[in-house]
Amino acid sequence: MARPPWVPIRALGRHHPAPSVWRATMENNAMRERWEQFTNTGSRWGSLVLVALLAVLPAVAPPYLRSLVIEVLILAIFAMSLDLLLGYTGMVSFGHAAFLGLGAYLLAFFTRSVGANLLQALPVVLLGVALFAVVAGFLALRTSGIAFLMLTLAISQMLFGLAIKWSSVTGGSDGLAVARPYVGIGGATLGFGPDRSFYYLTLASFALAWWLLRRITASPFGHALRGIKANEPRMQALGYRTHRLKLTAFVIAGLFAGVAGMLLAAFNRHASPELFGWAVSGEAIIMVIVGGSGTLVGPILGATLVHLLESYVSSYTELWRLVMGLVFVGFVLFAPQGIIGLLRRRGRPPSEVELAAAIKEPEPAALPKERRT
Amino acid sequence: MTLDTFVLQLTNGLVFSLLLFLMAAGLSLIFGLMDVVNLAHGAFYLLGGYLGLSIVRWGGSFWLALLLAPLLVGVLGLLLELTLLRRLYRRGHLDQVLATFGVALIVADLMRAAWGAYVEVVAPPALLAGQVAIGGLAFPTYRLAVIAVGLSLALGLWLFVERSTVGMQIRAGVSDPQMAGMLGVDVPRLFAGVFAGGCALAAFSGVAAAPILTLYPGLDSEILILALVVVVVGGLGTLRGAFFGSLIVGMADVFGKALLPEFSVFAIFVVMAAVLLTRPAGLFGRATATRGA
Amino acid sequence: MSVERQKGTISRRQFLQLGAVGGVVAATGSLLAGCAAPNIGGGASGPLKIGVLLPYSDIYAALGESITEGMRMYFESVDNRAGGRPIELITEDEGTAPDAAAQKARKLVEQDQVDLVAGIVSSGVAAALRDYFHDNQKFLIIANAGANALTRAAKSPYIFRASFTNWQPNWPMGSWAAANLGRRAFISVPDYGAGKDTISAFTHSFTAAGGEIVKVQLTPFPNIGDPAPFLAEIQAAAPDFVYSFYSGAAAVTFVKAYSDFGLTGSIPLAGSGFMVEQDVLPSHGSSALGIKSALHWALTLDNAENQAFVAAFAQRELPSGNKGANVFAVQGYDTARLIVEALNAVEGDMSRTDDLIGAFGSAAFPSPRGAFKMDSTTHNVINPIYIREVQEVNGTIANVVLTSVGEVPDPGDNSKDAV
Structure with missing residues (x-):
């Protein structure tokens, strides 16, 4: 491969042609940029159309399909929240299920002790999740890389153990039933039964979460997170208090995951210890990677594909993890940027972040450096 | 706890620690050289155990299983390195780690298809059946043999890495692969060899631990998490770290179970959290070496 | 890798990528379509x-x-x-x-x-x-x-x-054990719902029959890991017998280790029948010999x-x-x-x-x-409960029925459970 010595090798990655080419294409790539926005965090019109389509779906879809879409939307919130850590900030958490489970259990506690009004439960659950996320994040963020991954795993495993052990509070291995939730303001209440109403609650939550995450990732804060992923020492040198930023991202991600957990518990009307399991965290990682990390549309697509595939394949074979594994390895090998990477065709200029990432590691990544003996 | 029981638990701790060392050594070796956390490690452990089971069932001895299963899994590891991981070197370590995660899912289900879902046991060799007396209490001979095997493996690996030419190349590759390459070390071949060796070690421990921990679907992820905890506590990628990490985690598990059985489920994670919060790089890792996946 | 490529032409890779996108879209679509038309059933006719x-x-x-x-x-x-x-x-x-x-x-x-x-x-x-x-x-x-x-x-x-119900085999076992195995029992069960159901049912009838629970050992669930440390504590407590409930992999590791440490001879092991049921018994082999258990069935049932x-x-x-x-x-x-x-x-x-x-x-x-x-x-089914012992019969290891305690209905409330 012919590479001018000044071009970082990463910039020559499979999706980025040489600078001379992209400079030429930049002139007429207005369409392309729009497409990129569409496949990144979702363009305004694109996302509105999607939400509108989902809004009319219950009119034509049978109940089971509706329930599948509910699960997909909840998992999409969960996957997007994980991507804020994994794809945007470069923190690989293997314990994100901790927040999913926490949101579920806190809602269960609330409905059992106070009542099932979601409007009352929401602030309490979010406060609980946020407090836990601050403490957990404060501890976990003392480390990075593999140690961070293992600490987050340990945190979720400890909650898993606690949920099984502390049976007088958590219901132990049988979990806790969740009362039928409703939304009540003053005297007016709207109950969520097995009908379409819960679908619309989930869809509204999903749309709101997506919109909020778009705003967050597009904000200076979001750009700072991407900067941290690309080069944390440089961000520090520029005066960013990266630890505080990462902690904020950790708490925000935890909050969205907590909302997903709340929805899941309200939907299944049950909170079980398995929600804390590492398998749930691992599956979320698969969703993010398969969809395309560092984007919001990616996790949505990933959650859709992975959940539908899993639901569908497991009806035909007990070896559905084999299929999942093959799909996953296929993506890692041939489409490292996930479905998003497939959607974005070649000829696109590398983004600032990718350039920065490339500049950060000027030598071939294959060769580990500065290792101890 | 009486003295007898304490001695017994201490011996139990040694046994489990050295089992953990057997499990973690391969993972640590691969990470040390290649910077890749091999998430298929648990799957290869279980595959080794199942292959050992089949070898014993087909009339082979336990010793043959202990030799042949690692060999087979080592070859599989080699093929995997050549066909899969090598393609991902340019992309960085996260993609390699993710690829091994996918491989773990695939191998787990293939094992389920091949060996079924029942709990399987590999009997220890007749030579090591029965018990010997320790401080007035009986102790299974096989478990004592595990201590001996674990210690010899630790010593053997140490001699290999520190004294042999290949070990020298590995150390060179660890500290500066580019320089090692320029000095004539065939780094890609070294990577392939170490990956195969690490997988073979996983399989070896799978056979060796089978008479104690048995074999069943799902054991792969349990072992992976245990091995990860050990190498993270000890300090990623160093043999010394894996050894002392095993001792700490093994003892924490055994004494946690003995003293606070109800809370033993938390023991190893508490120990790991405590170590990582005070020394993020692990006990024997360098302070800066917190990279990785 | 061809860096300089003509705009407007589609390379092989692009083609493949397009194909893959199409595949993903088609797959998702068919997955959704697969559940679009529910099959109508119910009523009194048809399958x-x-x-x-x-x-x-x-x-x-x-x-x-x-x-x-x-x-x-x-x-x-x-x-x-x-x-x-x-x-x-x-x-x-x-x-x-x-x-x-x-x-x-x-x-x-x-x-x-x-x-x-x-x-x-x-x-x-x-x-x-x-x-x-x-x-x-x-x-x-x-x-x-x-x-x-x-x-x-x-x-x-x-x-x-x-x-x-978890209560059904364990409650009759309490009085039988007090009469046949000894007065001082050590309970070792996994720390989850079924383990706790086991404790309360067994303890209720066992203490009513004059037995004493020496210690309750709650072990990690779902993975017991190496059970050796638990066995050392059992050995130290020197009870008349051990009562436990393990199933699946935990049953095999526990029973094997129990025999490996030579406890089988000195402290009898008893428990809920799942610990030595036919799904795990072949893996136990001779290490399960002598274990007494209660269940609503036995392979050798006549x-x-x-x-x-x-x-x-x-x-x-x-x-x-x-x-x-x-x-x-x-x-x-x-x-x-x-x-x-x-x-x-x-x-x-x-x-x-x-x-x-x-x-x-x-x-x-x-x-x-x-x-x-x-x-x-x-x-809930009213189960006949059998007390069984693992024995070697004609060269095979099997549960042999020692006695039947007759029909055992679940009480339907917690009145026959120890708190």
């Missing part, structure tokens, strides 16, 4: 659709296979007909996670429109699904999950259990129904290989028969809900476990 929700992946897969095969065996013996309708089985994977199982239950009920659902191994899954079946007034026949609560506080008119069942089961082919009949297969077989008997009683008319509840509740028929009799008040 009787039975949703079978059992674990075929993860740690309980061996149980799921056995139960399914037991069901199939019985359905085949009645030419796959119940109440004059042909039976159609739709199997789905219960796995271990309640949320995934809930999705499968919805698929069976809402998409496949099954007439009823049978199965469920995990009590956690059963607890999570209880409200779904109760609220939808859909019949659920539990073929394993043994949590006491499903028969007590969480009882539902639409849920029947053809397997057991009745015509059982001998025919055991012989017929041995001819079947199972995904994980046939290891012979086990209690789970019996539960599947009885579950199937319960469904057929009840459907026959209402002539296949699923809409006669009250009659069906009555038919399920009054079902009684000969079974490999001796006699199957449903308890119309608790909706």
Whole structure:
């Protein structure tokens, strides 16, 4: 491969042609940029159309399909929240299920002790999740890389153990039933039964979460997170208090995951210890990677594909993890940027972040450096 | 706890620690050289155990299983390195780690298809059946043999890495692969060899631990998490770290179970959290070496 | 790699990428379309659709296979007909996670429109699904999950259990153990629902018979890891006997280590029969010799129904290989028969809900476990309980029935449980 010595090798990655080419294409790539926005965090019109389509779906879809879409939307919130850590900030958490489970259990506690009004439960659950996320994040963020991954795993495993052990509070291995939730303001209440109403609650939550995450990732804060992923020492040198930023991202991600957990518990009307399991965290990682990390549309697509595939394949074979594994390895090998990477065709200029990432590691990544003996 | 029981638990701790060392050594070796956390490690452990089971069932001895299963899994590891991981070197370590995660899912289900879902046991060799007396209490001979095997493996690996030419190349590759390459070390071949060796070690421990921990679907992820905890506590990628990490985690598990059985489920994670919060790089890792996946 | 490429032409890679995108879109579309048109069923005619929700992946897969095969065996013996309708089985994977199982239950009920659902191994899954079946007034026949609560506080008119409650084998064992094994018991059980059900049932009758619980050892669930440290504590406590409940992999590691450490000879081991049931007994081998346990079935049970069942089961082919009949297969077989008997009683008319509840509740028929009799008040089977001992019979290791304690109905409340 012919590479001018000044071009970082990463910039020559499979999706980025040489600078001379992209400079030429930049002139007429207005369409392309729009497409990129569409496949990144979702363009305004694109996302509105999607939400509108989902809004009319219950009119034509049978109940089971509706329930599948509910699960997909909840998992999409969960996957997007994980991507804020994994794809945007470069923190690989293997314990994100901790927040999913926490949101579920806190809602269960609330409905059992106070009542099932979601409007009352929401602030309490979010406060609980946020407090836990601050403490957990404060501890976990003392480390990075593999140690961070293992600490987050340990945190979720400890909650898993606690949920099984502390049976007088958590219901132990049988979990806790969740009362039928409703939304009540003053005297007016709207109950969520097995009908379409819960679908619309989930869809509204999903749309709101997506919109909020778009705003967050597009904000200076979001750009700072991407900067941290690309080069944390440089961000520090520029005066960013990266630890505080990462902690904020950790708490925000935890909050969205907590909302997903709340929805899941309200939907299944049950909170079980398995929600804390590492398998749930691992599956979320698969969703993010398969969809395309560092984007919001990616996790949505990933959650859709992975959940539908899993639901569908497991009806035909007990070896559905084999299929999942093959799909996953296929993506890692041939489409490292996930479905998003497939959607974005070649000829696109590398983004600032990718350039920065490339500049950060000027030598071939294959060769580990500065290792101890 | 009486003295007898304490001695017994201490011996139990040694046994489990050295089992953990057997499990973690391969993972640590691969990470040390290649910077890749091999998430298929648990799957290869279980595959080794199942292959050992089949070898014993087909009339082979336990010793043959202990030799042949690692060999087979080592070859599989080699093929995997050549066909899969090598393609991902340019992309960085996260993609390699993710690829091994996918491989773990695939191998787990293939094992389920091949060996079924029942709990399987590999009997220890007749030579090591029965018990010997320790401080007035009986102790299974096989478990004592595990201590001996674990210690010899630790010593053997140490001699290999520190004294042999290949070990020298590995150390060179660890500290500066580019320089090692320029000095004539065939780094890609070294990577392939170490990956195969690490997988073979996983399989070896799978056979060796089978008479104690048995074999069943799902054991792969349990072992992976245990091995990860050990190498993270000890300090990623160093043999010394894996050894002392095993001792700490093994003892924490055994004494946690003995003293606070109800809370033993938390023991190893508490120990790991405590170590990582005070020394993020692990006990024997360098302070800066917190990279990785 | 071709860096300088013409705009407007499509390279092979682009083509492949487009193809892959198309594939993903098409796959997603067909997955959605696959569930777009529910099959209409129900009523009194057409095939009787039975949703079978059992674990075929993860740690309980061996149980799921056995139960399914037991069901199939019985359905085949009645030419796959119940109440004059042909039976159609739709199997789905219960796995271990309640949320995934809930999705499968919805698929069976809402998409496949099954007439009823049978199965469920995990009590956690059963607890999570209880409200779904109760609220939808859909019949659920539990073929394993043994949590006491499903028969007590969480009882539902639409849920029947053809397997057991955790209380059933353990409570009779308390008084038998006090009379036959000794007065000082050490309890070692996994720290989760079934373990705690075991403690309360055994302790209640054991202490009432004058026994004393030396210590209760709660071990990690779901993974016990190396049980050696627990055994050292047992050894130190020197009880008359150990009472425990382990199943699956934990049973094998525990029983093997118990024998490896030479405890089998000095401190007898007893417990709930699942610890030495046929799914794990071949793996125990001789290390299980002498273990006494209580269960509602034994391979060597001497009745015509059982001998025919055991012989017929041995001819079947199972995904994980046939290891012979086990209690789970019996539960599947009885579950199937319960469904057929009840459907026959209402002539296949699923809409006669009250009659069906009555038919399920009054079902009684000969079974490999001796006699199957449903308890119309608790909706749980009244089990004959056998005290068994693992012995070597003609070169094979098997549970031999020492005595039968007769029919044991679950009390339906916690009055016979120690707090």
